[in-house]
Amino acid sequence: MQRPVPSREKRKKEKQEDKSIPPAPAQETPKTVLLKTESSPVASTPQHEIKQPESFPPPIAVPPSAISQQKSESPPPPGPPPRYHPQVHESKSSSVSVPTYHPVPSAFHGPIPQLRHRVARKPAFVDNYDLPSSYNETNLTLIARDPHWVHAYWEITPTAIEEIRSKIGSEFDRSTITLRMHDVTCVDFNGHNANRSFDIDVGPHAHSWYVNLWCDNVSYCGDIGVRSPEGNFYVLARSNMIETPRAGSSGRGEMIWMRVDDEEAEPPYVLVEETLEAKKAKGRSVKKVLPSFESKATRHRIYYLTEDDIRAYYSRLFPNLRRVLRRGKGSLGREGVDLSGRKYRIVLKDGEVIFDDILLKNLSKRQFLKKILGGASEELFEIGELGGSESAAKGGASERKELAKRRQFFFELWTELLVYGRTEPDAEVWHGNKWVKLRDDGTFSLRFALPDGRIPLEFVALSKDKTDKRSIVTAVERQKTIYHP
Amino acid sequence: MRIALLSWESCHSIYVGGVAIHVTELACALERKGHEVHVFTRMGRPDHALYERIHGVHYHRVPFSGHPDFIEEINNMCRSFVNAVFQTEDYIGPFDVVHAHDWLTANAMIWIKQGRGRRAVLTIHSTEYGRCGNNFYGGGSARIRHIEWNGTYSADHVITVSKSLKNEVMWIYNTPYDKITPIYNGINCRNYDGWIDPGSVKRMYGIGPLDPMVLFVGRMVFQKGPDLLVESIPHVLKFYPNAKFVFVGDGGMRGSVEDRARRMGISHATRFIGQHNGWRLTDLYKACDCVCVPSRNEPFGIVILEAWSAGKPVVASSNGGPSEIVWHGVNGYKIYDNPDSVAWGVGTLFSDFDHARWMGRNGRIAVETVFSWDVIADEVLSLYYS
Numbered sequence: 001m002q003r004p005v006p007s008r009e010k011r012k013k014e015k016q017e018d019k020s021i022p023p024a025p026a027q028e029t030p031k032t033v034l035l036k037t038e039s040s041p042v043a044s045t046p047q048h049e050i051k052q053p054e055s056f057p058p059p060i061a062v063p064p065s066a067i068s069q070q071k072s073e074s075p076p077p078p079g080p081p082p083r084y085h086p087q088v089h090e091s092k093s094s095s096v097s098v099p100t101y102h103p104v105p106s107a108f109h110g111p112i113p114q115l116r117h118r119v120a121r122k123p124a125f126v127d128n129y130d131l132p133s134s135y136n137e138t139n140l141t142l143i144a145r146d147p148h149w150v151h152a153y154w155e156i157t158p159t160a161i162e163e164i165r166s167k168i169g170s171e172f173d174r175s176t177i178t179l180r181m182h183d184v185t186c187v188d189f190n191g192h193n194a195n196r197s198f199d200i201d202v203g204p205h206a207h208s209w210y211v212n213l214w215c216d217n218v219s220y221c222g223d224i225g226v227r228s229p230e231g232n233f234y235v236l237a238r239s240n241m242i243e244t245p246r247a248g249s250s251g252r253g254e255m256i257w258m259r260v261d262d263e264e265a266e267p268p269y270v271l272v273e274e275t276l277e278a279k280k281a282k283g284r285s286v287k288k289v290l291p292s293f294e295s296k297a298t299r300h301r302i303y304y305l306t307e308d309d310i311r312a313y314y315s316r317l318f319p320n321l322r323r324v325l326r327r328g329k330g331s332l333g334r335e336g337v338d339l340s341g342r343k344y345r346i347v348l349k350d351g352e353v354i355f356d357d358i359l360l361k362n363l364s365k366r367q368f369l370k371k372i373l374g375g376a377s378e379e380l381f382e383i384g385e386l387g388g389s390e391s392a393a394k395g396g397a398s399e400r401k402e403l404a405k406r407r408q409f410f411f412e413l414w415t416e417l418l419v420y421g422r423t424e425p426d427a428e429v430w431h432g433n434k435w436v437k438l439r440d441d442g443t444f445s446l447r448f449a450l451p452d453g454r455i456p457l458e459f460v461a462l463s464k465d466k467t468d469k470r471s472i473v474t475a476v477e478r479q480k481t482i483y484h485p
Numbered sequence: 486m487r488i489a490l491l492s493w494e495s496c497h498s499i500y501v502g503g504v505a506i507h508v509t510e511l512a513c514a515l516e517r518k519g520h521e522v523h524v525f526t527r528m529g530r531p532d533h534a535l536y537e538r539i540h541g542v543h544y545h546r547v548p549f550s551g552h553p554d555f556i557e558e559i560n561n562m563c564r565s566f567v568n569a570v571f572q573t574e575d576y577i578g579p580f581d582v583v584h585a586h587d588w589l590t591a592n593a594m595i596w597i598k599q600g601r602g603r604r605a606v607l608t609i610h611s612t613e614y615g616r617c618g619n620n621f622y623g624g625g626s627a628r629i630r631h632i633e634w635n636g637t638y639s640a641d642h643v644i645t646v647s648k649s650l651k652n653e654v655m656w657i658y659n660t661p662y663d664k665i666t667p668i669y670n671g672i673n674c675r676n677y678d679g680w681i682d683p684g685s686v687k688r689m690y691g692i693g694p695l696d697p698m699v700l701f702v703g704r705m706v707f708q709k710g711p712d713l714l715v716e717s718i719p720h721v722l723k724f725y726p727n728a729k730f731v732f733v734g735d736g737g738m739r740g741s742v743e744d745r746a747r748r749m750g751i752s753h754a755t756r757f758i759g760q761h762n763g764w765r766l767t768d769l770y771k772a773c774d775c776v777c778v779p780s781r782n783e784p785f786g787i788v789i790l791e792a793w794s795a796g797k798p799v800v801a802s803s804n805g806g807p808s809e810i811v812w813h814g815v816n817g818y819k820i821y822d823n824p825d826s827v828a829w830g831v832g833t834l835f836s837d838f839d840h841a842r843w844m845g846r847n848g849r850i851a852v853e854t855v856f857s858w859d860v861i862a863d864e865v866l867s868l869y870y871s
Binding site: 483 | 487521577578621623630631634668669810815847850851854861863867
């Protein structure tokens with residue numbers, strides 16, 4: 001099949017001629033190895049031959065096995081191995097992405113011809129297009145060149161000029177084409193909220209400009225337009241947003257770890273406004289205040305919130321308190337009644353309170369009921385305990401005395417542990433890894449605090465000549481102390 | 486349950502800021518629930534006892550050696566804390582929970598966990614990024630950030646004082662979502678009980694008895710935004726010429742803010758009275774008409790709770806904690822951190838004093854209901870048990 005050979009394929013043929021250049025001898029520099037050689041093992045995949053276009057010089061009909069045999073006979077590629085993949089090299093220079101392998105017999109069997117100097121050819125890349133001088137489109141583009149320089153290029157069509165001229169009339173003649181740069185770092189730019197802006201009079205003939213910036217790591221957006229001496233600025237086009245890189249390393253030097261989970265962060269607290277109708281539909285108590293006279297004083301207050309509304313609203317901030325309030329107030333005062341909340345079941349029987357909730361387990365019954373009935377602050381008030389900062393603010397010690405006077409009755413209980421023993425006066429006694437001091441007569445006694453929990457006691461006595469050793473292991477346990485107010 | 490609280494400050498050793506009240510009140514509240522609470526804190530005055538039992542809470546005041554470098558000094562303190570905790574454990578038995586507060590004691594918590602494997606909980610009251618006014622500075626600040634990261638990484642659980650702080654910690658330190666629980670701060674609102682004569686308090690500061698009064702309480706630093714309030718004063722004076730602005734607090738920005746007020750010609754409407762605590766501040770809270778919190782970054786904003794306890798509405802910026810706890814139009818106004826918005830909030834509040842008083846009452850209800858230390862101790866306990 002014959003068809004007109006395009007110029008691209010002509011170049012391909014030239015390439016083929018180049019291929020007749022034999023493998024470089026061993027003393028050649030590695031550069032010459034970059035030329036396509038048949039001895040390069042990577043490119044010589046036999047099945048590539050099948051895809052060969054017919055316009056190429058027909059390759060020799062050699063069965064694949066023969067080729068591999070030939071290859072094994074041929075000397076190993078001299079010099080260092082090719083640094084680049086020859087196939088990639090080939091496909092770069094020809095836009096036909098056909099992997100080529102042409103076993104040229106002369107390269108293997110014929111006499112080795114002299115290495116020719118390559119003729120300077122036209123480069124493979126076609127870059128001799130002329131870009132159109134205009135696209136008939138009013139636009140402005142910014143490109144960050146480096147941390148402190150921005151390149152701006154723009155085009156203003158005659159139509160746009162005419163439009164603006166008809167709009168502002170004679171003011172246009174006194175105006176200049178101006179590039180206005182907005183610093184929009186960390187700003188959701190809407191046209192008016194730039195951190196700062198500055199103008200450059202670029203004149204009617206310029207189509208690009210290099211803009212010098214003061215600082216690095218900033219975002220910029222530009223406007224091209226006309227500015228009148230009165231200060232009016234008519235925008236013709238707005239540019240893209242650019243971000244200049246940092247000029248140095250960041251000030252943050254600490255380790256920053258990658259986040260692995262793709263869980264979204266909880267959004268900050270959002271107040272959902274409830275309309276009056278929705279509130280009514282829910283059946284909540286709404287006391288609408290209909291002002292008899294419209295005054296400034298009532299303008300801000302559309303409807304009344306009761307104290308319970310405010311309590312309920314703020315209890316949402318504390319999950320545990322919300323659970324407490326959800327149980328309801330009145331029903332909890334009754335004893336001996338099974339109360340089932342949604343998740344936390346509470347049973348009051350025989351004067352003992354059994355909760356499922358681990359938190360409320362730690363409150364005694366009276367405290368619990370008070371908490372339910374009166375809210376936390378009232379509980380504080382009734383029991384008569386004072387907080388720490390309060391007494392500190394009011395002068396510490398005197399306040400404490402007052403408190404003790406007010407309390408009248410108190411009851412406290414502590415426990416201590418006394419351990420004592422006896423051994424020979426010149427022996428050594430160890431408690432764990434601690435040395436125990438003996439009295440002159442060989443007795444000793446130790447005093448420990450005895451809190452809730454188990455205290456293991458391990459004593460070892462060692463005779464003076466280190467031969468006799470006795471050890472006693474015991475433990476003391478104090479059960480959990482329960483305080484009933 | 487035996488709990489160790491580690492804190493560099495408390496009301497019974499050295500009082501610096503909000504952490505002292507937090508630790509002292511939390512310890513008391515946990516003790517009221519029947520737990521054995523040990524607070525490890527710095528040595529305050531030389532006449533302080535090394536060990537004391539105050540309100541049922543065991544206070545261990547730990548001495549340590551100083552150092553010209555602040556962070557090294559804090560590390561010395563942490564080493565002393567570890568030693569004190571171990572000695573106490575040897576004497577009374579192991580702690581169930583070791584609960585550290587802020588980066589200052591984070592290293593002690595880490596070392597205790599490494600040494601004896603105790604359950605470690607860390608409360609973050611603010612991040613170094615926020616304390617620097619939303620900046621990542623280098624030097625010592627970067628070291629502190631590293632300690633904060635290490636604390637959040639090593640702790641078994643992390644508590645933040647608001648959801649926005651939780652998001653901030655997750656953003657800066659890449660802490661997993663499930664590891665952080667926001668538990669809000671509380672207040673003992675009974676400190677603010679009682680009534681006073683506002684006129685007499687205002688007279689002390691040269692303010693007329695019927696002048697509307699705005700109170701700013703906080704350190705005079707960029708983070709807290711006193712400059713925003715000063716910039717907004719002319720807008721407010723335009724409509725309320727007799728309004729007065731009282732600034733309580735001290736800090737690096739005080740001079741420039743005062744100077745700015747003088748340059749704008751509004752210094753007659755401002756009172757800069759420096760740092761105050763105790764009854765003076767309480768009286769100011771009770772005498773003012775609104776409390777303004779124009780912070781640029783606010784982890785929680787205890788000032789808001791203090792204002793509510795005194796029955797005053799707040800005008801608070803919607804950055805961080807205030808945006809979660811203020812109910813707009815019900816117990817305060819939420820604003821943006823720019824002068825115009827501050828002026829809008831203050832002006833709107835002044836336009837209807839009936840409504841402002843109603844908002845103040847609502848704030849007091851909110852504080853009484855949920856922002857009490859018993860409720861917070863419940864939350865913390867449920868976290869210990871989880």
